[in-house]
Amino acid sequence: MNKTSARNKLKGVIKSVTIGTVTAEVVIALEGGQEVASIITKGSVQELDLKEGDEVYAIIKATNVMVGKE
Numbered sequence: 581m582n583k584t585s586a587r588n589k590l591k592g593v594i595k596s597v598t599i600g601t602v603t604a605e606v607v608i609a610l611e612g613g614q615e616v617a618s619i620i621t622k623g624s625v626q627e628l629d630l631k632e633g634d635e636v637y638a639i640i641k642a643t644n645v646m647v648g649k650e
Contacts, residue, residue, distance in 0.1 A: 588640040590616060594632050597625060606630060608638050 592608040595615060604625045607617045616638045630636070 584639060586639045586641065588642065590638040590640070592616070592636060592638060594630060594634045594636055596632060597630055599625060606636075608636060610638075 590608070590610055592610040595607040595609040598605045599622055602622055603619050604622050605617055605619055606625070607615055609615055618638060
């Protein structure tokens with residue numbers, strides 16, 4: 581992976597890619613059985629040639645993560 585200043589990087593394997601008209605959902609299986617899903621543009625999926633089984637990183641910007649509690 582190219583260098584990045586992001587500190588929240590989760591390594592995993594793509595479990596599924598569901599492509600819609602404009603966006604796509606990419607589900608990444610993490611170690612320990614957890615999963616993270618990301619909605620990205622269809623163009624990004626094509627540009628990165630993302631497909632099931634690829635080893636990737638989920639890079640999370642702190643401004644885009646919310647925590648809630650009941």
